[in-house]
Amino acid sequence: MDPVELRELVPHAIRVLVRRGADFATAEDAVQEALVKALAWGDSPPEDPTAWVVTVAWRSFLDQARSTSARRDREARYDARPPAGDVPSTDDSLQLHFLCASPALTPSSAVALTLRAVGGLTTRQIAEAYLVPEATMAQRISRAKRTIATAGVERPGDVRTVMRVLYLIFNEGYSGDVDLAAEAIRLTRQLADLADDPEVHGLLALMLLHHARRASRTDEHGAIVPLVAQDRSRWDTERIAEGVAILQAALGRDQLGEYQAQAAIAALHADAVRVEDTDWVQIVEWYDELLRFADTPITRLNRAVAVGQADGPRAGLAALAEVPDDVPRWTAVAAHLHERDGDLALAARLYAEAADRATNQAERDHQLRQAARVNQRLSAG
Amino acid sequence: MAKYLLLKHYRGGPTPICDLPIDEWAPGEFDDHVRFMGEFAARLQASGEFVDAQALAPTGTFVRSGDDGAPIVDGPFAETKDLIAGWMVIDVDTEARAHELAAELSSAPGPGGEPIHEWLEVRPFLSGPPEHGGDDHTACLTAD
Structure with missing residues (x-):
């Protein structure tokens, strides 16, 4: 089965379980467990994958409810319920998005929870994408669920907070076996259909x-x-x-x-x-x-680059002068504009400084190459 | 999210607040110190911010390649100027949070059960390439 199709079953199954009266945190765990089992299907998925995931998740939910003795009464209540006939609405889907993007959560928690509950990724996939141990990611997600159990229900997110979370996911890019940018696009498509x-x-x-x-x-x-x-x-x-x-x-x-x-x-x-x-x-x-x-200073920095292209490097430098110089990439932009303005010695120095201030390795290497290139121009006279 | 290295130096940082060498602490004081570090790591695990923790042996050797490519070894040196004892790697939302955690780790108990206020070096990781970057347009020319 196509992994993306399988991922789409996850938020659906969570909504079904919640409709049947399960609490969100336990339902989400139960569906994650079913998802991990479903990943073993390989090329021979069951006839009705949706029903399979819901059934296995529901069973797992009942097991978890059973293991908590305080929930004995509820367990009896669940067992008596007819297990089928639940069709979550558009509104449910949107609510799930909002819950996972609650402003009560830190950005990293909202991202992790959204990827698992709405995106249908496994904890391991999320951990690999963010280069942290799986146990750390598992803790981050259960903490996030505890937070929304207490604060998130009163403070769900809205379309704005969901968009911020999806944009953060998009910008994370690619490491591990899941393309987060593609995943963010898939989820944003869904959101565009819902809202x-x-x-x-x-x-x-x-x-x-x-x-x-x-x-x-x-x-x-x-x-x-x-x-x-x-x-x-x-x-x-x-x-x-x-x-x-x-x-x-x-x-x-x-x-x-x-x-x-x-x-x-x-x-x-x-x-x-x-x-x-x-x-x-x-x-x-x-x-x-x-x-x-x-x-924001970053928007103004970007604007200064555009002004430098539209009206020349002097105009760009004038626009740059109004941007606080502690914005990431400020020095890189200054280096570029001074180079175009013909001040190669200053540009070379600024490129080297931009390399020191880079927050990722590819950009540091890039700025070092720029510095080397300009220094070579200088010595060639 | 960003990763930070909390680097523990035995030597090489600013002048330590607690100048009693660790081998002169009372055994119980040393145990409390170690227990604090373990509990700190466990708290980080529970908060979903833990990445790694390692301790290093105090002596190391310097190695470089010789003309034939074979390793040339110098040392071991026990008395280097800067001595790194170990590290923790954390994954946190903000630099302020990294500093807060470093301060917490720095307050591990020492002689008399008092916090030693040890200096820790906090270093941000250089991340992977920004795939798109919210500041993509900056970069129209510089990097995009």
Whole structure:
């Protein structure tokens, strides 16, 4: 059975168990147990996988309820219930999303719980993706469930908090055997079907447009390839077309928000056949729109790059001067603008400093290569 | 989430607050110290923030390749300037949380059952490549 189809059964089964009266935390554990058993199906799944998962999860739930002596009365009550005929509604699906993105949870807990309960991943897959021991991830998830059992029911999330969680998952990228970016896109698609909000469509478009350029972003050794040097023939044109269509439909509803504005910027990049065709003036305009919704130093830093392209490096440096210099990548942007402005000695120094300040290895290596390149230009005179 | 290394130095950090060498503590004091470390690790396990904890033997050797590629060994050295005793790796939401946990670990009991306020070095891990990066556009030119 396709692993994604199997994952889709997980939130469904949780909702069925909760409908039958199970508490969320125990239901979620029971379904996880059934999921781990289902992974052993291999190429010969049962005739009705949904019914199988629900039945096995329900049995596991009853076992867990039975092992807690205090729950004896409830157990009798559950056993008496007819086991079938439960169809969760759209509303249930949305509630499950909201519960897992409760603002009572820390971002990392909300991410882990969403991936397990809504995404249908196993604890081990999530642990591998985030490079922590499986026991740590298991604890993080049970803690998250304890938190929402006490605080989350009164403080469920909403579409905004769910979008933030999905965007965090998307940005985590790829390690272990699950592609988290693809997983985030799948869940955002679901959310877009459940919640009629143009911002969710904006987020989906943004993810598709970024994801479409993934293959060209790094070379075969994992080194960063800057936009200017990317092989645009490797961009996924089908994904770009889908992202642009979703964005246009969302923008047509005239309720602009930060995700739609970011997607518009990504679309303008995706739209340029060659890097010199990029419409930087319009990109700056979209950054100005974006500032209305998300006036953050990072947005202003990005805007300074765009201004540098649209109006020249001096204008870019002027825009950069208004951004606090402790923002990640500030030094990298300064280095780039000074290089274009012809101050190679300063640029080389700033690239080296940007390498020291990088928070990931690929970016550090990239900035070191830039520093080496500029130093070579300097010594060649 | 970000990973941090909490590095425990026997030598090489700022001047220690507790200057009584550990081998001069009372046996019970030493046991309490070790128990505290174990309980701290268990608390991290339970909070879902634990990644790794290791202790190192105090003496090590320096190794490099020779002209023929074979290892050339220097040492062992027992009296290096900087002596790393061990580490913990944590996975936490914020740098502030990493500092909070480091402070908690630093308050392990020593002589007289008093916290030793040991200096711990906190180092962020360089993460893997940002797949897309919320700040993707920065990078239009620099990295994308």
